[in-house]
Structure formats: C-alpha cells, structure tokens
Amino acid sequence: MTALQTIASVRQRKSQSSVSAWFERSVPALVLSPGVCVSVIFVYGFVLVTGYLSFTPSTLMPRYALVGLDRYRDLFSNDVWWESVNNLAWFTVPFIIGSAAFGLLLAILMDQRIRYEGALRATFLYPLALSQIVAGTAWQWLFNPTYGLERAVQNFGWSSFRFNWLGNPDLAIFCVVIAAIWQCTGFVASLFLAGLRSVDDEIVKAAQIDGASLPTIYRRIILPVIRPVFFSVTLILAHLAIKTFDIIVVMTAGGPGTATWLPSYFMYTFAFERGRMGIGAASAMMMLAMIVAVLVPLMYLESRATRNAT
Amino acid sequence: MQHSSLTVRAVLYLALLLFAALFLIPFYLVLVTSFKDVAELRRGNMLSLPETWTVAAWLKAWSAACTGAACNGLRPYFYNSLEMVVPAVLISSVIGAFNGYALAQWHFRGADAIFTLLLLGFFIPYQAILLPAAQFLGYLHLSNTIAGLVLIHVAYGIAFTTMLFRNYYVSVPSDLVKAARVDGAGFFLIFRKIFLPISLPIFTVCIIWQFTQIWNDFLFGAAFSGTTARPVTVGLNNLVNTTEGVKEYNVDMAGAVITALPTLIVYIFGGRYFVRGLTAGAVKG
Numbered sequence: 159m160t161a162l163q164t165i166a167s168v169r170q171r172k173s174q175s176s177v178s179a180w181f182e183r184s185v186p187a188l189v190l191s192p193g194v195c196v197s198v199i200f201v202y203g204f205v206l207v208t209g210y211l212s213f214t215p216s217t218l219m220p221r222y223a224l225v226g227l228d229r230y231r232d233l234f235s236n237d238v239w240w241e242s243v244n245n246l247a248w249f250t251v252p253f254i255i256g257s258a259a260f261g262l263l264l265a266i267l268m269d270q271r272i273r274y275e276g277a278l279r280a281t282f283l284y285p286l287a288l289s290q291i292v293a294g295t296a297w298q299w300l301f302n303p304t305y306g307l308e309r310a311v312q313n314f315g316w317s318s319f320r321f322n323w324l325g326n327p328d329l330a331i332f333c334v335v336i337a338a339i340w341q342c343t344g345f346v347a348s349l350f351l352a353g354l355r356s357v358d359d360e361i362v363k364a365a366q367i368d369g370a371s372l373p374t375i376y377r378r379i380i381l382p383v384i385r386p387v388f389f390s391v392t393l394i395l396a397h398l399a400i401k402t403f404d405i406i407v408v409m410t411a412g413g414p415g416t417a418t419w420l421p422s423y424f425m426y427t428f429a430f431e432r433g434r435m436g437i438g439a440a441s442a443m444m445m446l447a448m449i450v451a452v453l454v455p456l457m458y459l460e461s462r463a464t465r466n467a468t
Numbered sequence: 469m470q471h472s473s474l475t476v477r478a479v480l481y482l483a484l485l486l487f488a489a490l491f492l493i494p495f496y497l498v499l500v501t502s503f504k505d506v507a508e509l510r511r512g513n514m515l516s517l518p519e520t521w522t523v524a525a526w527l528k529a530w531s532a533a534c535t536g537a538a539c540n541g542l543r544p545y546f547y548n549s550l551e552m553v554v555p556a557v558l559i560s561s562v563i564g565a566f567n568g569y570a571l572a573q574w575h576f577r578g579a580d581a582i583f584t585l586l587l588l589g590f591f592i593p594y595q596a597i598l599l600p601a602a603q604f605l606g607y608l609h610l611s612n613t614i615a616g617l618v619l620i621h622v623a624y625g626i627a628f629t630t631m632l633f634r635n636y637y638v639s640v641p642s643d644l645v646k647a648a649r650v651d652g653a654g655f656f657l658i659f660r661k662i663f664l665p666i667s668l669p670i671f672t673v674c675i676i677w678q679f680t681q682i683w684n685d686f687l688f689g690a691a692f693s694g695t696t697a698r699p700v701t702v703g704l705n706n707l708v709n710t711t712e713g714v715k716e717y718n719v720d721m722a723g724a725v726i727t728a729l730p731t732l733i734v735y736i737f738g739g740r741y742f743v744r745g746l747t748a749g750a751v752k753g
Contacts, residue, residue, distance in 0.1 A: 185655040186574035193563045193626045194582055200597065200623040201589040207600035220603060267484055280739050281488045284495075287735035287742065288728050289684035291701045295708050295724040296498045299717055305509055313513045340494065345746060401593050404686040408705050425595040430691060435599060442595040449591055 205446065211439035218433040229436040239441065242419040246448075248331050249338075249420065250399040256339040258391055261346025266376065268347070269354045279351075282344030290341065294408035297337035298324070301409075327417035330410050334418060337405055342398065346391055353387035354380060389460035396452045400445060421445050502526060502722035509717055525718035529726055533719050535706035542723055545703030549683060549730075552614050552699060556621035557678045563622070564629020564674060565667065569659055571630065572637035573645050583634065586627040594624075598691050605692060612694025620692060621682045628681075629674050632745065636670040637663060669741070676738045677745030680731045700727050 213224050233239050264282060268275055285293060300306050303322040311319040323329035357380050365375050403422040410418040412427070419427075421441060429438025497514055502525050504518045512519070531541040571579050601620060602611070610616030640663065648658045689699040698706075704727045708720045735742055 182654055186570040187576060189566050189655065190570040190582070193567045193630065194586070196623050197586055197589065197626045197630075200601065200620075201592055201627070202585075204597035204600040204604075205592060207603075208596050208598075211599055220599075264487060267480060267487075270480055272480065272484065278484055278488055279743070281491050283739070283743065283746075284732070284735060285491065286746070287680055287731045289686065289701050289704075289731070291684075291686050291705050292724045292728045293494075295704065295720055296494045298708070299501065299721060300494060300497060300514075302717070305717065306514060310514045340491070344491070348743065348746065397591055401595075403595075404701075407686070407690075408708060411709060422593070422595055426598075426687075426691070429599055439599055442593070442598070445593045446596045449593060453591055 208439045208442050211435060212443050214436055214439075216435035216439070218435065220435060229440040232437050233440045233444070236437070238416050238419060239421075239424055241416055242421045242424040245331055245418060246400065246420050249335055249402065250396065252332065252335045253338050253342075253399050254392060254395045256335065257342045257346045257395055258388070260339065260343045261391070262350050264343065264347035265350035265354055268351055279344070279348065282347055284344070285341040286345050288341070290404035291408045293337055293341050294334075294405040297333065297340070298409045301333050324410065325414060327414045330414060330418050334402075334405055334409055337409065338399075338402065341405075342395065346395070349391055349394075350384070350387060353384035357383050386460055386463040389456055389463055393453060393456040393460065396456070397449055400448050400452070421448070498721045498724055501718055502529075502725055504718050506714075506716055506718060525716070525722040526726070528716075529707070529719045529722035533707050533716075533723065534710055535703050536710055542700055542703050542707065542726055545698050545700040546726065548614060548693075548697055549700040552617045552621070552697075553679060553682050556618045556625065556682050557675055559618070560622045560625035560629050560678055561671060561674045563626055564631075565633045565671070566659070567626065567630040568633025568635075569637050569663055570655075571634045573640065573642060573658075573663075574655070575642075583631075586630055589627045594687055598687075602691060611692065612696050614697045616692055617688060617697060617699070620688050621685070624688075625678055625682070629678065632674050632677070633670060636667075640666070672738065673741045673745045676734055676741045679734055680742065683731050703727075 210222075211220060212229050213226060215221055215223060215225050215228070268278060272278070301321070301324045302308075303320075303325065306321075308319060308321040311321070323333045361379055361383075362375060365379055370378070401422060402420055403426065406412060406418055406420055406423050412419045412423050422445065425438050425441040425445065428434040428441065500517055501509065501514065503521045503523070504512065505520070505522050505524060508519055529541055531543050532539060533541045535542070535545070571583055605611045605616045605620070608616070608619075610619060644662060645658055648662060653661070683699075684701060685699065686701040686705065689702045690705075693699060693702060704723050707723050
C-alpha cells in the first residue's frame with residue numbers, strides 16, 4: 159500500500175460515522191455486486207446444480223431425488239461415451255501439435271523484419287472472426303469427395319487421386335482437426351509473435367557477434383526464453399479442444415456413425431435430444447473434470463516457468 | 469537479424485505468401501461457389517471462376533432455402549441475430565465498464581478474489597451450465613425467446629468485459645482518483661469526468677469482441693432458442709444439414725457468406741481492435 163492509499167483509507171475510516179458517507183463508500187461495491195452476483199450464480203451456481211442433477215434420476219424433466227452414483231455408472235458403461243473420449247484424444251493431440259507448430263513457424267517467419275506484416279497478420283487471423291459453423295460449412299464443401307478437393311486434384315490430371323476422409327470413420331476426425339487448425343493458427347501465431355518480440359534484443363545481438371547462426375539462436379536462446387508462452391498456448395488450445403462442439407455438429411454431426419462424437423456432442427445429444435438429463439449432467443461434470451485435470455498442472459508449470467524466466 | 473542474403477529473403481517472402489494463400493483459399497472457394505449454378509458445380513472445377521455469374525444462390529439462401537420444415541431462407545434468423553446481438557453487446561459492455569472501473573480504482577476488500585473468481589469462470593465448459601440455464605430461463609418464462617438469449621449472453625459476457633475494462637483502467641494513476649475524491653467527487657462523477665473521456669478505444673475493443681462472440685455463438689442458440697428465436701448460426705447449420713431435397717452447395721456457401729458478413733465487415737474495419745481483445749483475453753484467459 160502506498161502512502162497515499164493509507165491516507166485515503168484513514169480518511170475513509172474517519173468519516174464512517176455518517177450514513178451518507180457510508181453510502182458514498184459503498185457505491186463501488188453496490189455497482190459491482192449485481193454483475194458479480196449474476197456472473198457467479200450463472201457460472202458457479204449452475205455448475206453446482208449440474209453436479210446435483212448428475213446424482214438424480216432426471217430424464218426429460220429434472221427430478222431431485224438422489225440416487226448416488228447411478229448416472230455415472232450408466233455413463234461409464236456406455237460405449238459411445240468411451241468412444242467420444244477416445245475421439246477427443248485423437249482430436250486434441252494433432253490439433254495442439256498442428257496449431258502450435260504451424261503457429262510458431264508463422265510467428266518466426268513474421269519476426270524477420272518483413273514488410274506488409276500487418277496485412278499478413280490480418281490474413282492469418284481472419285478465420286477467427288468467423289463462426290465455427292461458417293468455417294465448418296466451408297471445409298465440409300472442400301472435403302466433399304464428389305465435387306470438392308478430390309475432383310479438383312483429379313482435374314489437374316491425377317485421376318486416381320482419392321480423398322474421401324469425411325466418409326471414412328477412421329479419418330473423418332482429422333478433417334475436423336484440419337478445419338480447427340486453420341481457424342486457430344493465426345491466433346497461436348500472434349501469441350508466439352508477442353513472446354518473440356519480448357525477448358531482449360541484446361542477448362540476440364551478443365549471440366550473433368559470437369557467430370551463432372539464426373536457427374541456433376532460435377533453438378538455444380529465444381525459444382527457451384519464451385517457454386512460458388508454450389505453456390499458455392498449450393493451455394488455451396487444450397481447453398478449446400475439450401470445448402469443441404460447433405464445428406463437429408456442422409461438419410460431421412458426429413458421423414459417420416459415432417466416429418466423430420466428442421464428449422461435448424455426447425452431452426448435448428443425451429441431455430437435449432434423447433431426454434437423458436442425468437447422464438447428460440454426469441458427462442458435463444466429466445468434461446469439467448477433464449478441464450481441471452489439464453489446466454491445473456499446466457497452470458502450475460506456466461507459473462513456475464514465468465518465475466524462472468524473470 | 470542480419471541474415472539478409474537475397475535468396476533467404478526471397479524464400480521467406482515466398483513461404484509467407486504461400487501460407488497466406490493457404491488461409492485465403494477456403495474463402496475464395498466459398499465465394500466462387502456461391503456465384504455458380506448447380507449444373508456448373510456438377511461438371512466444373514471447384515477452383516475455377518464461375519462461367520456465368522449468378523446471384524440466384526444468394527437470393528435463395530436469403531429468402532427461400534429450406535432450413536428443416538420452414539423454407540424462408542436465412543432472413544428471419546439473420547434478423548433474430550441482429551435483435552439479439554445489439555442489446556446483448558451494449559448491456560454487457562456498460563456493465564463491464566462500471567465493474568472494471570470499480571475493481572481497478574476503488575480498492576476494497578475481496579476485489580482480487582472477485583476478479584480471480586470471474587477469470588476462472590472462463591475455463592468452465594458451457595456444457596456444465598446448459599441444463600440449469602435452460603431450467604432457469606423456463607422459470608423466467610424466457611425459454612425460446614430472444615430476450616432469454618440476451619440474458620444468457622450478458623450473464624456469460626460480464627466476466628470478459630469486466631476483465632477488459634479492469635485491465636485498461638488499472639493503468640490510470642490512482643493518485644488522480646484520490647485527488648478527485650479529496651475534492652469531493654463521487655464514484656459516478658469521477659467515472660464521467662476522468663474515465664469516460666479516455667474510454668473510446670477500450671469500448672471499441674469490447675464492442676467488437678462481444679459482437680463477434682455473440683453473433684458467432686451456436687451452442688446457446690441451439691439449446692435455448694426453440695423454433696421462434698433461432699440465431700443465424702443455427703439457421704445456417706439447419707440449412708447445410710437439412711435432409712430435405714437435393715443438396716445445393718452453392719446455396720450453402722451463399723448462406724455461409726451471409727452468416728459471416730457482419731463479423732467479417734467488423735473485422736476488416738476494426739481488425740486492430742479485434743486483435744487487442746484477443747490478446748487481452750489470452751493473456752489472462
């Protein structure tokens with residue numbers, strides 16, 4: 159607390175006696191509280207209710223009798239749930255690696271004192287201004303085997319070219335991965351670029367004088383310095399991956415069959431379309447658990463890396 | 469970096485151009501497809517420009533395409549989205565401005581705890597609040613209404629707008645506020661005289677960002693809008709994935725551009741502010 163703050167708080171305490179002074183002092187809290195209350199109720203209150211619902215026999219309408227862990231048993235004995243979790247792994251790992259690698263590459267390229275940096279950044283970032291529904295619509299068309307990319311390549315003369323990933327249960331998820339990488343890479347690149355720009359120029363100059371080549375400088379000096387950025391990028395991408403929903407709905411609707419169901423899709427379908435509210439709530443709680451399981455270690459690592467870097 | 473031998477620079481720019489093309493090609497394909505007719509789609513190359521340009525697909529997507537049982541195009545949903553986005557953006561921005569100002573400049577006990585609580589809320593998957601939120605809207609008789617969607621978007625937007633304004637206002641020297649208080653100025657007067665005049669950039673960031681988020685939302689729209697208040701993202705999904713009739717990709721693509729147009733225009737004219745909102749969200753989020 160600065161000296162001025164102390165004086166101000168002493169002044170406040172002195173004028174506590176009168177009601178109008180009390181009111182004047184409480185205005186900030188009074189202004190703040192409705193918004194905070196709404197936010198806390200809608201987020202934390204509703205999470206608690208969802209948690210409660212996951213212990214009830216609710217189906218189409220909520221019922222409030224407690225039945226213990228029955229809904230979790232239902233969930234864990236449901237094959238489609240496990241397939242959704244499995245699909246999420248197949249989605250998340252290539253999505254994070256792809257967006258991070260591609261984003262870092264773009265950031266390094268843009269960090270070379272290039273011209274038209276603004277225009278390039280704008281180009282890499284515009285997919286983020288689009289709804290996932292729009293992006294998914296576009297990519298579904300590109301991946302269409304009859305009229306899409308497959309035909310375009312065949313028209314170039316490679317007539318045996320086949321590209322029917324969307325219709326293939328083993329490969330459809332990667333179509334969604336590609337679309338998601340396309341949408342997120344520009345954002346990842348700006349995060350990395352901000353990190354690269356924060357590296358002290360003096361270190362780089364010193365290394366150059368010592369004769370280090372540019373790739374060596376990046377590998378040995380710059381990238382280790384921006385290690386905290388790697389953690390925040392992973393953190394952001396991992397939690398985006400767990401929340402992925404819209405783009406699945408529009409590109410594959412979970413198909414073929416259940417090959418691209420994700421936990422978010424499972425939750426929505428069971429809770430809102432099949433009238434299995436209890437299982438839906440249980441799956442939502444498991445999604446929350448996944449996010450916590452990913453975030454807590456990453457946040458810990460990030461804070462440690464930040465402390466070491468400064 | 470002094471590595472400026474000419475070939476290295478050439479390769480660098482070539483790579484950047486290539487990547488830029490990679491990002492733009494999907495949009496180019498969507499655009500040219502939307503101006504072709506179905507016969508040309510069947511025989512032609514998806515990469516080529518239309519042989520005959522036609523806006524028929526656009527007209528159909530706007531006012532006649534089937535989105536499930538109804539065949540009124542995207543127009544009603546587009547208007548729903550507009551009706552939803554304007555109040556939701558304005559209300560959440562104003563609340564965020566006052567909250568952020570109170571948190572940044574009026575030190576009281578628990579301010580940091582409140583801020584942390586709001587921030588952690590970003591990470592919670594919306595699936596974990598959908599069911600109670602649907603019931604809550606039901607209690608308020610706001611199920612399947614635009615007002616209900618506005619309420620939801622405001623409630624879940626406050627945390628972000630508060631953070632945005634708080635991080636902006638925190639850089640104002642607190643001595644300024646203290647001096648004003650010594651002179652007898654109150655909470656609202658100080659906001660009006662000191663903070664409001666410097667707030668144009670941050671309001672722009674906030675409005676652009678909230679507009680993009682709320683316009684692009686699909687999950688809340690799908691869960692809470694019924695058939696009467698559907699936003700345009702839900703309309704587009706129904707258009708693209710409708711099982712009735714023959715699939716017309718040109719109409720789908722025209723619909724996609726119509727849905728994307730408002731946020732794209734905002735991005736083109738306010739991209740700078742958009743990026744600021746993005747990094748503000750990322751640094752804290």
